[in-house]
Amino acid sequence: MKIKLMVVALVLVVVFSYVSTQFSTLNPVQGLWTSAGDANYTSGSVVIPGLDAHVNVTIDSNGIAHISASNMHDLFEAQGYYEASNRLFQMELQALLASGNLSSYVGSSALNSDIAMHMIGIPQDAAKLNSYMMEYYPQYYNYISDYAAGVNAYINNSRADLPLGFKLIGKAPFYWSPFDSFAWQEYMSWDLTTGGPTQLQMDLLLSSFGLNHLQQIWPYYPYYTENVTMVPGSGTVGGYNLTDQGISPSYFWSQDWYGQNVTGISTSTISDYRGLIEQALNNVSDPFGFPTKNTLRPEVGSNSWIVTSNYSSTGTPILANDPHLTLLAPSLWIEMQLYAPGINVTGWGLAGLPGILIGHTPDTSWGLTTPEGVIANDYLEYLNGTSYLFNGSWHPMASYRYSLMGETHTIYYTNYGPLIARSGDMGISMNWTASIPSPDLVAEIELDTSHNYTDMMNALKLWLSPPQNFALVGLHNTGYITAGLYPTFNETLPDGAHVNVVGSRSLLNGTLPEFMPDGAVPFRFLPQVENPSRGYAFAPNQPTVGKNYPYPFVGGFWTSGGRAETIYHYLQDHPGMTTTDMMSLQGNVSDFWASLFTPIIVGSLSGMHMNSSELTAYHLLESWNYTAYENSTGMTVYWYELSEIYNLSFDRVYAQQGLGSMTKPFDTSAIYLALNDPNSTYWFNGSFTNIAREAFSREVSLLLGKLGPVNTWTWGRVHLLEIASLTGLQPLGLGPYPIWGDSHTVSAAYVSRQLSVPEPFVTVGPSLREVSDPGTASYYGVFPGGPSENPLSYYFSNQVMAWMDHDYYNFSQQVTEVRITYE
Amino acid sequence: MNNRLSAVFIIASVALSFIILIFIPLPYLAAVAAIPLFFLSWKRALSVGFLIGLASALSLYMIYPVANVIKLSSIVSGIVSLPSAVVLLGFPLFFGLIFAFSGMLWSEVASNIASGRSPRGKNGSGVR
Numbered sequence: 001m002k003i004k005l006m007v008v009a010l011v012l013v014v015v016f017s018y019v020s021t022q023f024s025t026l027n028p029v030q031g032l033w034t035s036a037g038d039a040n041y042t043s044g045s046v047v048i049p050g051l052d053a054h055v056n057v058t059i060d061s062n063g064i065a066h067i068s069a070s071n072m073h074d075l076f077e078a079q080g081y082y083e084a085s086n087r088l089f090q091m092e093l094q095a096l097l098a099s100g101n102l103s104s105y106v107g108s109s110a111l112n113s114d115i116a117m118h119m120i121g122i123p124q125d126a127a128k129l130n131s132y133m134m135e136y137y138p139q140y141y142n143y144i145s146d147y148a149a150g151v152n153a154y155i156n157n158s159r160a161d162l163p164l165g166f167k168l169i170g171k172a173p174f175y176w177s178p179f180d181s182f183a184w185q186e187y188m189s190w191d192l193t194t195g196g197p198t199q200l201q202m203d204l205l206l207s208s209f210g211l212n213h214l215q216q217i218w219p220y221y222p223y224y225t226e227n228v229t230m231v232p233g234s235g236t237v238g239g240y241n242l243t244d245q246g247i248s249p250s251y252f253w254s255q256d257w258y259g260q261n262v263t264g265i266s267t268s269t270i271s272d273y274r275g276l277i278e279q280a281l282n283n284v285s286d287p288f289g290f291p292t293k294n295t296l297r298p299e300v301g302s303n304s305w306i307v308t309s310n311y312s313s314t315g316t317p318i319l320a321n322d323p324h325l326t327l328l329a330p331s332l333w334i335e336m337q338l339y340a341p342g343i344n345v346t347g348w349g350l351a352g353l354p355g356i357l358i359g360h361t362p363d364t365s366w367g368l369t370t371p372e373g374v375i376a377n378d379y380l381e382y383l384n385g386t387s388y389l390f391n392g393s394w395h396p397m398a399s400y401r402y403s404l405m406g407e408t409h410t411i412y413y414t415n416y417g418p419l420i421a422r423s424g425d426m427g428i429s430m431n432w433t434a435s436i437p438s439p440d441l442v443a444e445i446e447l448d449t450s451h452n453y454t455d456m457m458n459a460l461k462l463w464l465s466p467p468q469n470f471a472l473v474g475l476h477n478t479g480y481i482t483a484g485l486y487p488t489f490n491e492t493l494p495d496g497a498h499v500n501v502v503g504s505r506s507l508l509n510g511t512l513p514e515f516m517p518d519g520a521v522p523f524r525f526l527p528q529v530e531n532p533s534r535g536y537a538f539a540p541n542q543p544t545v546g547k548n549y550p551y552p553f554v555g556g557f558w559t560s561g562g563r564a565e566t567i568y569h570y571l572q573d574h575p576g577m578t579t580t581d582m583m584s585l586q587g588n589v590s591d592f593w594a595s596l597f598t599p600i601i602v603g604s605l606s607g608m609h610m611n612s613s614e615l616t617a618y619h620l621l622e623s624w625n626y627t628a629y630e631n632s633t634g635m636t637v638y639w640y641e642l643s644e645i646y647n648l649s650f651d652r653v654y655a656q657q658g659l660g661s662m663t664k665p666f667d668t669s670a671i672y673l674a675l676n677d678p679n680s681t682y683w684f685n686g687s688f689t690n691i692a693r694e695a696f697s698r699e700v701s702l703l704l705g706k707l708g709p710v711n712t713w714t715w716g717r718v719h720l721l722e723i724a725s726l727t728g729l730q731p732l733g734l735g736p737y738p739i740w741g742d743s744h745t746v747s748a749a750y751v752s753r754q755l756s757v758p759e760p761f762v763t764v765g766p767s768l769r770e771v772s773d774p775g776t777a778s779y780y781g782v783f784p785g786g787p788s789e790n791p792l793s794y795y796f797s798n799q800v801m802a803w804m805d806h807d808y809y810n811f812s813q814q815v816t817e818v819r820i821t822y823e
Numbered sequence: 824m825n826n827r828l829s830a831v832f833i834i835a836s837v838a839l840s841f842i843i844l845i846f847i848p849l850p851y852l853a854a855v856a857a858i859p860l861f862f863l864s865w866k867r868a869l870s871v872g873f874l875i876g877l878a879s880a881l882s883l884y885m886i887y888p889v890a891n892v893i894k895l896s897s898i899v900s901g902i903v904s905l906p907s908a909v910v911l912l913g914f915p916l917f918f919g920l921i922f923a924f925s926g927m928l929w930s931e932v933a934s935n936i937a938s939g940r941s942p943r944g945k946n947g948s949g950v951r
Contacts, residue, residue, distance in 0.1 A: 002931055002938075005865060009928035013921055017851035020917035027848035027914050028883035032899070036891035168902065731901030791898055792891045 025167055030160075032167035039792040045821040048081055048153045055822040057082060060814035063786045063795045064346075065336040075340040076143045076354050078822050080150025083334055083351055084176070086787045086795075088154060089165030090330050091352040092173055093726055095180035098187035099123045103405050105171055114404050116286045118411055120190060121418050124400055125435050126183040132437035133178070140442045144178040147354035151176035164790055165727070184352040185441065188332075189434040191325075192466040195374035195503055196430055198557050200281045201662050203506050206258055207271040208657035213682055216673060217650070217665035220253060220505075221543060222560040223672040224596075228568045229561075230469065230480045230539045231529045235546030238524045242548045247497050249547040255493065257505045257554050262491055264509025265380055273380065273426060277507070280378065280421035280428040300324055300743075300750050300764050301541030301559040302369035303586070304471040305567055306478045309775070311535025313576040316775020317478035319471050320582040321358060321367020322766035324748055329723045329734045330796065331785030333358075333768055338448065345448040346811055348768050348783065355444045358770060360779050360811075364450045365772030369469040369539045371482045371527075374503025374555025376432040377517075379416045379510030383425050388414040389511045416510055429510060431517065433485045438464035443483075453477035453530070461523055469527075469539035475775050479530035480537050482544055486526070487517035488551055503555015521551045536571040540564045540746075560666035562744030565592040579778050582771045587806035588746040593667040594626040594638055600674050601641060604692035614700045616710040628745050630716030630738045637713065639742065640703060643753045644695030645670065649683050664753065667744065706757035715740075721749060722761035723784060723800070734797055736761055737804065747806065771808065780808035832859040833871060840879040840922070850917050857925035861933035868926035876922025880915035 025031045041059050048055075053070040055078040060066065065082055069075035084091065096102045100117030102110035117123060133141045155173050166173060206214050235241055235249070242249050260266045270277070304321040312318050325332060333348040338356060347359015358367055382389040386397050398413040412419045416431040439462050446459030453474040460470055460483035467484025488500035492514075500519060508515040527544040529537050541559040569592075570585050571577070602622050610618060617637045624634025650664050673680060678688035685691060700710070707713050716738030725732035739762055741749035750764040768783035784803040788795040802809065839856035843849075853876050860868040884892050892911070900907040 002935055006928060006931045006935070009865075009924045009931065012924040013851075013854055013928060016917055016921045016924065017854070020850035020914070020921065023913045023917055024848070024850060026899075026910065027844070027850070028880060028886075029845050030848050031914070033884065033887060033892065033895065036887040036895045039888075039891055168899075729902050731898040792894055 025170065032164055034161050035164035035167065035790055036792055038161070039788075039790050040794055041818040041820070043819045045823055046081070046157065048077065048150065048822045050077060050149055050153070051822060057820040057822060058816045059787075059818040059820070061817050062809045062814055063335070063788075063798045064809075064811075064814065065787065066339065067336060068339040070340065072143060072340055072342065073146050075338055075343065076146040077150040077153070079336070079338060079349075079354055080147035080176075081154050081822060082150075082336070083349075084151040084154035085158075087330060087334060087351040087789050088151070088158070088173055089163045090726060090789050091151070091176070091180075091184075093165070094184050094187070094352055095176075097726075098183035099126065099180070100402070100404070105169065108405060111404060113286050115409060116284055117187075118400075118402055118409065119283050119418055119420050120430070121411075121432065121435055122186045122190060123183060123402075124411075125437075126179055126186045128435070129182045129186065129437040130179045133182070133439060133441070137439055137442050140439070140445060141178065143445065144181055144354055144441060147181065148176045148178050164792075181353050181441075184350065186434055188350060189438070189466045190432075192370050192468070193376050193432065193434065194370070194372045194557055195555055196376035196378065196432065197281055197284055198374070199378050199504060199506055199555070200277050200428075202258070203270050203277050204274065204281075204659060205662060206267060206506065207274055208659060209653075211256060211258060211267070214258075216677070216683070217669045219669075220257065220554075220556070221547070222558055222666055223668040224565070225542055225558065225561050225668075229542045229564055230482070230537050230544035231527050231546070232532065232534060232537075233546060235548035235550075237527055237545060237549060240525060240550045242499070242550055242552065245497070245499060245550065247493065247499055251495070252493070252499070252552060253547055261494065262554075263504060263506045264512045264515060265507055269380070270507060273423075276421050276423045276426055276428060279423065280430075283420050284430070301372075301563065301748075303538070303540045303563055303567065303746055303748075303766070304367045304369045304469065305536060305538035305571060305582075305585075306471050306473055306480065307536045307571065307577045307582075308478055308531050309476060311575055311577060312773070313578045314773055314776050314778075316475065316773055317473045318577060318579060318582055318771065318773040319365050319367055319473040319478065320586055320769075320771050321369070321471055322586055322769045323358065323368055324750070324764055325767040326763055327721070327723045327765050327767060327784055329725050329732065329785065329791070330789040331767065331783055333783055333785070334787055335781070335783060336787075343449045346779065347770070347781070353441065355441060356448050357444055358768065359448075360772045360774060361448065361450055362777070363452060363475055363774055364447075364456055365473045365770070365774055365779070366447055366456060367471045367770055369471070370541055371467050371469050371484075371539070371544060372541050372556060372558045373467060373482075373486060373553045374557070375434070375466060375484070375486065376430055377416075377504050377515075377555065378420075378507050379414070379429045379431065379515070380507045381414050381416075381419065381427040381429050381510040383422065383427050386412065388427075390415055391511070391513045414510060415516070428507065431487075433487055434465040436464065436485065438485070440464065453479070457481065469544060471539065473772060473774060477531055479528065479532070480539055480544070481528035482526050482539075484526075486521040486551065488519045488521060489515055489517050491554075499552065501552050501554045503553065505554060525550060535575065536577075538564065538567045538571065540567060560593070560668040560744070562592040562667070563746050563748065566590055566746050579771050579773050579780060583769075583780065583806065583808055585746060586766070586769050586771070589628045589740045590746075591626050591628055591635075591638075591742055591744045593671060593744050594624075597642070597667065597671050597674070598624065598626065598638060600671065601638075601645075601692050604689040605696055608693045608696070613704055613710050614696065617696075617700050617703075617713075620710065620713075628715055628719075628742045628749075629740055630714060630719070632715045633711060633713045635715040635742070636703070636718055637699070639715075639718075639759075640699040640755075641692070641695055642667070642670075643755050644699045644702075645691055646753055647755055648685075648691050648695055653683060702755065702757065718758040719749065719751060720758050720761050721765070722763060724763060732791055734800060739765075739804070741765070766803075769803070769806075769808065777812060779811040781811060782808050829862060832862055833875070835859040836872075837875050837879060840875055844880055844883055844918070850914065850921055853918050853922040854925035854928075857922050858929055860926035861929035863926065863930055865927045865930040865934070868930035869923045872926030873919045873923035875919075877915050877919030880918040881912075884911075
């Protein structure tokens with residue numbers, strides 16, 4: 001009996017001990033629960049090796065850190081330490097994602113992502129940038145090394161109590177290096193790159209629809225896009241334009257920019273290699289990447305505008321910026337002030353990169369939006385084994401080998417760039433400007449130390465990739481420049497004229513030397529304006545210059561510009577702008593395209609036989625004021641009507657051609673066709689009116705079934721925001737929250753147009769809002785997050801509700817909550 | 824063995840339990856913390872061990888803000904698809920069970936050793 005009891009006890013002890021190993025990370029003292037104890041900040045001191053002197057860090061009640069050091073070396077090391085102490089898990093996950101090494105953390109599920117990163121060239125380009133910076137900008141490389149030293153000091157200090165993310169996945173952090181920062185810079189460049197996958201999509205659409213139908217839905221310049229944004233006028237920049245080259249803009253833009261004479265490839269050849277194009281598109285689509293790279297993504301962009309001192313009530317220029325990015329928890333941004341002799345900058349930096357990317361000094365401020373001009377072109381390559389054909393002769397391809405999970409992979413390079421797809425003797429390579437080392441971090445730190453408009457312009461001469469519309473404001477001057485490297489190649493027009501163009505709309509023939517980029521738009525001819533005479537300028541991803549621009553953006557995939565129209569009309573009607581007006585405009589949720597489309601739809605529905613629910617919905621739509629507030633019912637009726645119209649028209653045609661995952665036409669194309677080709681057999685089955693009516697009946701039936709009575713169909717029930725975790729783990733994110741706006745409102749909340757109730761979660765929107773008036777030392781900002789990555793911390797999401805309410809924090813009125821000394 | 828001495832051994836076991844939980848929180852080390860329970864009958868060792876293990880592990884949650892513990896258990900339960908209660912009680916429960924059966928084991932080992940030298944007390948219950 002005794003022996004039996006002993007055996008039973010022993011067996012149970014062994015069994016429970018074995019099973020309990022699964023629970024060891026849940027132990028209350030050293031397990032992940034420690035994250036519940038140190039969730040918020042406490043005053044005190046921290047020892048960081050390598051500092052020359054004490055660094056004071058105060059964290060204010062808004063969660064903004066103010067880091068004050070006695071020299072730049074200490075400042076950047078302290079920034080690295082502070083960011084790591086708040087965001088180490090995020091930073092390392094991002095670095096692994098960017099460097100194509102995520103599978104080392106999460107296993108084979110990340111293999112495709114890792115291969116995509118190498119195929120695009122992100123880790124290779126980051127290594128190149130690392131060497132380039134070390135050689136040509138040693139002073140700035142030292143800053144980046146200081147930042148890495150700060151990160152590693154935190155890693156050493158936190159070995160006994162790792163951040164929650166590491167505990168959850170059971171991994172230890174790796175030591176940070178400048179390469180990791182550069183890898184993230186390259187990844188963000190890719191995220192903001194126009195071109196590459198875009199032309200591949202266009203080729204698939206072209207081979208399916210033919211040129212005429214493609215042009216109907218994807219014109220070179222979106223319909224209703226007037227040149228109202230950055231540089232008013234015909235397109236003359238620096239006193240130079242297309243006409244000066246003897247080329248008429250109307251002649252130029254009447255050409256077929258998909259044709260063989262401008263691409264070296266016939267449409268039939270493109271059709272022959274459809275499978276190859278699909279393969280390339282698939283290969284560079286990162287399954288772990290941000291939703292913005294999804295081919296189903298809605299039209300996304302960003303906002304910025306400036307008003308001159310003559311147009312503002314304060315007599316000084318004012319700037320507003322809200323870059324629209326994937327909204328993540330924690331945010332891509334981290335907010336702080338960096339102070340040392342020679343630098344005093346406040347704003348938002350990208351976690352993992354030193355310095356402040358968007359913000360202000362005491363004398364200047366700046367903001368960024370994406371210009372949407374192509375910087376990645378695709379080339380059809382003729383291959384023979386490991387050689388490629390160029391200019392009539394065969395050349396050996398360079399190769400790059402790397403290993404993932406014990407398996408060796410090889411990327412081959414032609415003279416244009418990496419092969420992103422291959423089928424037999426044909427391949428597609430991608431030429432991306434970010435493969436040229438871009439000292440963006442130098443430009444950023446120069447901005448961070450700028451004192452006036454000229455300093456900022458000089459800083460931006462160093463900014464190459466990705467090109468950005470920089471809104472700039474000093475104490476007295478304000479303006480814009482689309483800074484960056486725009487490669488050009490020389491095209492010959494049918495009349496024999498030659499012109500340097502930016503980008504392509506289609507695959508280019510890689511064997512022909514004429515499509516090799518052989519220059520770039522000179523800095524003085526980049527789109528730019530200083531103190532615009534009309535008093536304002538703005539850059540929400542529309543064409544920034546007119547069609548007479550001397551370096552035509554053939555590869556320009558602009559957004560449709562509903563936000564631009566709203567901004568334009570507001571600024572036009574509001575001379576004497578104040579910072580409050582700027583904020584008000586940032587919070588605007590009017591859908592300009594809806595104001596054009598709704599009357600067309602209502603006109604089509606009028607006279608339709610309706611049941612009582614349809615009649616109620618019709619009256620809601622008819623009386624709707626085109627605003628997308630959470631309590632708006634008209635917005636819901638409009639959005640689902642439009643979704644059903646798309647479903648019956650464009651989606652149907654796309655699906656018939658096997659293109660269901662491709663980006664659908666902008667609303668402007670639908671409006672244009674409804675007005676100008678309402679009886680289109682191809683798109684509308686012969687009658688837009690019939691499509692609109694059938695869509696309406698379907699919509700009402702769908703929403704009645706899902707939401708109940710018509711008057712309860714508020715936008716906030718179907719339009720929800722999720723601020724997701726980069727890990728993809730829903731419990732680590734925020735939301736879903738009912739959210740205002742849509743894809744065309746200034747205060748944007750982008751949504752894929754799909755017939756689900758609710759709609760797919762909004763995942764892209766204003767990643768921060770900034771309003772700056774350096775002349776009166778007035779600076780305001782807010783972003784949907786907080787400094788900490790610990791979901792238990794108040795500082796994980798402390799600014800989210802203010803962001804949702806379109807409230808702002810005044811940077812100059814902050815109360816210190818915590819004081820920490822780095823020593 | 825008198826009650827005072829048994830109290831000393833139980834306190835020693837509790838102290839060992841906290842030392843292990845704080846410094847080397849491996850659940851199977853509950854077997855070490857249960858050694859002082861050898862003098863109890865196997866039934867007592869089983870129940871007292873379970874109580875000491877469970878209570879000492881659970882009590883350590885009190886070093887954190889309750890709201891954060893509840894929120895974290897909710898997050899982890901969402902990730903691992905287990906109820907929050909399991910996430911919260913999992914470790915203490917296993918610690919308590921290992922503690923209990925280890926106590927029982929030590930009790931029986933001691934009993935066997937003792938029975939080889941002298942007759943044991945009331946078999947199966949109470950203090951030996």
